[in-house]
Amino acid sequence: MDAERGLAHVRARRGRTRPAAVRAPAVLGALALLLAGCASMPDSGEIRQVQASQGVDSQVRVFGVPPADNASAADIVDGFLEAMTSDDPQLETARKYLTQEAAKNWKPGSAVTVLSSGLDRFPVQGTKEPEDTRWKVTGKKLATVDERSAYQPETGGVRYEEELQLVREKDQWRIATPPSSLVLSESDFQRIYKPVNKYYFAGGTLVADPVYVRQRSDPDSRMDPTTQTVQSLLAGPSKWLAPVVTSSFPTGTELRAGTKSLSYDGQNTLRVPLNDKAKNVAQPQCQKMATQLLYTIRDLTASRLDRVELLRPDGKTSLCWVTRTAAAALANPAQSPEHQYYVDKDFRLVRMSLNVKAEDQQQDKPELAPGPLATATGFKVGSAAVTYDEKRAAVVSDDGHGLYVVTLTTAGPMPQPLPLPAGRTGKLTAPSWDTRGDLWIADLDPQNQALWRVPGGTGTPQKVDVAGLDGGRITALKASPDGVRIALLVEKDGGRKNLYTGRIERPDGKADTSPVSVRELRPAAPQMADVMAMSWGPRGRLLVVGRESGGVVQARYMLSDGSTAAASLPGASGLAGVATTEDEEKPVVAFSVEDGIVWLPPGAQWRTVAAGGRGPVYPG
Incomplete structure (x- = not known):
């Protein structure tokens, strides 16, 4: 008796009891106990029901239960959705x-439709069992x-709706039109x-491109998660990011045929x-290829990755290799x-020095930012941003x-303000x-809402076209x-603020x-x-301060594609x-x-460093 048969009585439930995928622990000890007990499986006792929407540990494996003989159309639909x-x-x-x-031609591939809760299914109005051949999901x-x-x-609460056509095949109900x-x-x-993050180049800088891969071997390709991720990297960037990034891999580059792990x-x-x-490929290009791979793979495992080597199709001859140190220089x-x-x-x-002493966890005392701001009399700063090289600051006066x-x-002396459009009355x-x-x-x-870019921080401000604001205010x-x-934090719907990310497109070859x-x-x-506030964080994530519906204000790292919260900040x-x-x-x-x-240093607790301060920023 194997694990599937041993757990064949387990049923899941989405709205009603039905044949379900079988959840078997992928933990060696639990599996051993299961197999040891197969010889004397009890034939009586409680059949436990599992709510499919309650969340399942990622280490639990799921096996499908095949359709029973003479299963009703409803059970065929339910069993397929669970399988x-x-x-x-x-x-x-x-x-x-x-x-x-349909089984021969069904190719769901990597495409997935994700629903916020379970599925509802019912026969299309006007059909009655046992002739209910059309079911709506x-x-x-x-x-x-x-x-x-x-x-x-x-x-906006988009509704998913799919119609499944059932037919009789060898006197059994089967689905002819799967999703x-x-x-x-x-x-x-x-x-x-x-x-996981894939990485591509924008100019000389690596850019994180978030995607999803299977936790375990992909049912279709049988590739492990690392190999799935590499395959996705070689396939090219996501459609959203593709217009602004490039891959160093030549078109058509794939893993050697048969590579599964x-x-x-x-x-x-x-x-x-x-x-x-x-x-x-030439060595400089090959090393950039290896750099993309190293950054893509490094977050997949707790094991340290020190070097990536690219091999020719024979699996033995080296094309090139790159170390962590060399990749960091190329990633810029x-x-x-x-x-x-x-x-x-x-x-x-x-400003405060970031040379935090590990032994006492104390900071240096704050000092005035050097330059004209330190000596300007009567000038009040409302908000500020500092260049990455920390040589310049942009400040908005306190009146906005x-x-x-x-x-x-x-x-x-303090310079003159930048020449923004005449006649504007709003704040910045x-x-x-x-x-x-x-x-x-x-x-x-309110009358001149706009996003502006100042080229080089010194040029004439240019109005930026933002597609998709739909009347919202940045x-x-x-x-x-x-x-x-x-x-962009955008206010709409009567004061509610939502967070969006947009792609910055620059004309190719233009100044x-x-x-x-x-x-x-x-x-x-x-x-x-x-959402109240946000900041870009490590590995292309966003740190967001906001409130979930009915919840309290909290700070959470979010993946930039809006898919999930990576982690919450304590307290x-x-x-x-x-x-x-x-x-x-x-x-x-x-x-x-x-x-x-x-401040919240790594591995420590929050502590106050400046009572009365506001508007914290890092360079950028």
Whole structure:
């Protein structure tokens, strides 16, 4: 007796009791106990029902239960929907609910429809058992995962609806028209899939492209998670990110035929055999290819990855290799900040050294930001942003109307404000710098709402076309460290603030002064009923301060595709502003209405560092 038969009495339930996928623990000890007991399986006792929507441990494996003889049309529909959640190779059990023709042609691939709860199913009105040949399957669509494994959240309560046609085949009900993609509840999706980042180049900088792969071997390809991720990287960037990034891999590059698993050797080296499309690449290009792979794979396991080596199709001859140190140089990440900045109680821009002493966890005392701001008499800072090299600052005056760019390296008088359009009466948001040295800011004027970019921080401000605002008003913004995305806090629906990410598109081959645009806004925190503040964090994530529906204000790391919360900050209630950086060794900094500026160093607790301070920022 095997594990499937041993647990064949377990049933799951979505609205009613029905044949279900069997959940078997993937823990060696539990499996051993199960197998040991098969010889004397009890033939009586309670049949326990499992709520499919209650969430299942990711270490639980799921096996399908094939259709029973003379199963009703309702049981065939239910059994098929449940079998789609299984780990069966090639989804074999799910195919048993289909006609022979449909089973042969059904190719759900990596596409997934994710529902916020379970499915409802019912016979199409006008049909009666046993002649109910058409069944409608409905639910509330939460998101879709496309063939590139990219997650796209849905907003506005989009309804999922699919009609399944049943026919009699060999005197048994079978489904002739299965869905074109897998259909999973949110809990099943989270059990089966996990988020990973692929990396592509934008100019000389690596950009994280979040996707989802199977937690275990893919039923279709039989690839393990690492190999699935590499395959997804080679297939190219997600459709959303593709217009602004490039891959170093030549078109058509794939893993060597038959590759199902990739593993590290004793020297923490991952060797990846490729097909012959990459056999003639030059060494500089090959090292960039290996760099994309190293950054893509490094977060998949707790094991340290020190080197990636690319191999020719024979699986033995080396194309090139790259170490962690060499890859870091090629990836060109934003430099680690030396200071953290905020506005003190006297409306001055101050900074604190990030040389936190490990033995006493104490910071240096804050100092005035150097340059004209330190000596300006009567000038009040409302908000600020500092360039990544910490040589310049952009500040908005306390009245919200004037925008100044000042040096932080030499003394001198305050410069004149930048020439924003005449006649505007609204206030300005806090500014943000990108890695190219361009300055971004939004105008809150109700009559002239706009997003502006100042090329190089010194040029004439240019109005940025933002597609998809739909009457919303930008109240806060933050350009990403990679320079190709921007996070926008948009107010709409009577004051509710939602977070979106947009793609920054620059004309190919044009000068930095050419107009740019922001395209394809997508929800970045759809789980939040209201968002108060945000900041870009490590590995392309967003740190978001917001409130879920009916919940309290909290700070959570969110994946930039809006799919899920990666982690919550402990004891983070009462925050109204937040700042973080790509360097995970640096503290999270926040503004608390009660405590002022507070820090959360790695592995420590929150502590107040500046009572009365506000507007915390890192360079960027």
